[in-house]
Amino acid sequence: MLHRIRHALKIQSFDKFTGEVESDESYVGGKSSNMHASRRKRKIVVRGVAGKDNVHGVLNRSPEKGNSKVRAAVVPDGKRPTLTGAIAAHVETGETIYADTHPSYHTLGQTYVHEMIDHAQSYVAGRCHTNGLENFWSLLKRSINETYVAVDAPHLGRYVDEQVFRFNERKMDDAGRFAVAMPGIVGKRLQYKELIGAAPLDGYSRGVAGAGGGKAN
Numbered sequence: 469m470l471h472r473i474r475h476a477l478k479i480q481s482f483d484k485f486t487g488e489v490e491s492d493e494s495y496v497g498g499k500s501s502n503m504h505a506s507r508r509k510r511k512i513v514v515r516g517v518a519g520k521d522n523v524h525g526v527l528n529r530s531p532e533k534g535n536s537k538v539r540a541a542v543v544p545d546g547k548r549p550t551l552t553g554a555i556a557a558h559v560e561t562g563e564t565i566y567a568d569t570h571p572s573y574h575t576l577g578q579t580y581v582h583e584m585i586d587h588a589q590s591y592v593a594g595r596c597h598t599n600g601l602e603n604f605w606s607l608l609k610r611s612i613n614e615t616y617v618a619v620d621a622p623h624l625g626r627y628v629d630e631q632v633f634r635f636n637e638r639k640m641d642d643a644g645r646f647a648v649a650m651p652g653i654v655g656k657r658l659q660y661k662e663l664i665g666a667a668p669l670d671g672y673s674r675g676v677a678g679a680g681g682g683k684a685n
Contacts, residue, residue: 471663474626476652477633479539484560485528491555491567492527492601493546495520496609496624521624522546523608524554527600537636538604542625548572555580566596604635623663 497520525540539558543550551572556579559565564581567573576582583596591597608631612619619627637645 471623471626472658473649474630475656475658477649478626478629478652479632479636480652485526485537485539485558486560486563488529488564488566488595489559490527490529490598490601491525491551491559491565491573492598492605493522493524493543493551493570494605494608496523496612497521497621521621523605523624523628524551525601525604526555526558527598527604529600535639536600538601538632540604540608540628540632542628546570546572548575552576566598568598604631607631607635 522543522545523540524543524546525538527536527538530536541554543554548571551570552575555565555576559580561579562581564583565573565576566583566585567576569584569586573582573584585591585593585596585598591599608628611631612627616627633645633649637648640648
C-alpha cells in the first residue's frame, strides 16, 4: 500500500523550470563497511561508486526563501546523454543552470546559461552553488538510513518520488498535502506482481540501497 501511495506522489507535470536551476547527482547504495565480508567481495569489485545507484536532480530556486522545487529520479548512469537529457526534460532552454565540474555538464553552455563550481576549490561562488540540492540529498539519505533502514534498489525510485513530494510540499499542512496527493491516483495502477519482481519495474537498479546492503552514503 505504501508503494502505491508513493506511486501516486510521482510528479506528472510537463511544466519546465525557469530562472535559476541547480543540477547535481548523488550515488545511493551500501557502504562496504556495513556489508558481510562475502557480500562485499561479491559486490565491491572496484573502488568508488561501483554497485550504487545514480540519482539525478534539478532544483528550481525561488525568490521567496523556502519555496524552491526539486525533481529527481534514478538514472542508469552519469554519462553526458543521460544527464543532459534529464535536464532538457525539466528545464527550459536558455535558463541559468548551476552545476559542478562533472564532464557530462560541459556542453550545457550550448543551450543554457551555464556556470560551474569546482568543489575542489570552494562550494559557493556568488550565485553559483548546488547547496540546495545537497540539502535534498541529505534529506533523502537520512530517510533511507534512519526511517526505512533498508531499501531494495528496484524500489529506490519510489522512495525518491516520496522525498520529492515531501520537499516540494513542505510548506503545506497534512490536509493540504492530502488534497495535492489525491489527484495522483487517477489513471495509475500498481499491481502486486510488479512490486514482488514478477513484472518489470519502472526506473533502473543495480544493487541494494540502505542497510540491507549497507547504509546509503
